[in-house]
Amino acid sequence: MAVRITPSILNADFADLTGELGRISGADLVHVDVMDNHFVPNLTVGLPVVERIVAASPVPVDAHLMIEDPDRWARGYAEAGCASVTFHAEASVAPIRLAREIRDAGARAAVAVRPTTDITPYLDYLEELDMLLVMTVEPGFGGQRFLESTVTKIAAAREAIDASGRDIWLQVDGGISRDTIAIAARAGADTFVAGSAVYGAEDPNAEVSALRELAAAAR
Ligand SMILES: O=C(CO)[C@@H](O)[C@H](O)COP(=O)(O)O
Numbered sequence: 122m123a124v125r126i127t128p129s130i131l132n133a134d135f136a137d138l139t140g141e142l143g144r145i146s147g148a149d150l151v152h153v154d155v156m157d158n159h160f161v162p163n164l165t166v167g168l169p170v171v172e173r174i175v176a177a178s179p180v181p182v183d184a185h186l187m188i189e190d191p192d193r194w195a196r197g198y199a200e201a202g203c204a205s206v207t208f209h210a211e212a213s214v215a216p217i218r219l220a221r222e223i224r225d226a227g228a229r230a231a232v233a234v235r236p237t238t239d240i241t242p243y244l245d246y247l248e249e250l251d252m253l254l255v256m257t258v259e260p261g262f263g264g265q266r267f268l269e270s271t272v273t274k275i276a277a278a279r280e281a282i283d284a285s286g287r288d289i290w291l292q293v294d295g296g297i298s299r300d301t302i303a304i305a306a307r308a309g310a311d312t313f314v315a316g317s318a319v320y321g322a323e324d325p326n327a328e329v330s331a332l333r334e335l336a337a338a339a340r
């Protein structure tokens with residue numbers, strides 16, 4: 122099974138995004154954290170910046186929307202050329218309709234859950250989704266510690282995905298590093314966000330390769 126490493130640019134130098142994107146050219150996708158200071162207590166970038174990242178990035182863009190009212194805004198990120206658009210289950214009032222809109226606009230549709238949110242209801246709608254994102258920290262900030270309490274949820278999602286026989290990616294996000302990636306991989310994750318681990322490394326591309334090898338060995 123394929124392993125994908127999707128570095129988060131949250132810990133990159135926002136004054137030199139083009140240069141920072143070039144340092145992860147060996148990644149599978151780049152993970153862009155969109156925060157609105159309402160759904161989470163932090164503020165990052167919005168659609169105009171994401172459009173520029175799509176144009177400048179050597180790899181496809183994976184947008185993680187930590188915003189209120191994704192039912193209104195998510196479609197725009199798909200239309201902007203993001204390869205995948207993830208919205209939070211806790212924020213959407215009509216997740217199935219929204220996933221269909223994202224797909225209609227040409228992107229992979231994904232739903233994310235906070236560490237304490239039950240993922241079970243979404244496992245009944247896997248045919249509507251291309252990826253599940255299990256948050257392994259509380260969303261809002263990079264550099265937090267991986268929450269081992271999320272491992273059973275990752276395993277439950279893996280079981281449901283395998284039973285569905287569909288090509289649905291299982292992403293984890295938060296606290297992923299050389300020390301923790303094997304835990305998440307063994308539980309069943311195949312797509313790994315890593316922010317501080319990648320951009321804190323001297324050679325981000327080399328760190329991407331190291332993480333990919335560790336995940337592949339653990340699966
Ligand atoms: O969505 C988020 C945080 O809310 C993440 O994408 C973080 O940016 C990952 O950073 P690290 O935990 O890997 O430092």
Ligand SMILES: [Co+2]
Pocket residue numbers: 129152153154185294314
């Ligand atoms: Co994220």
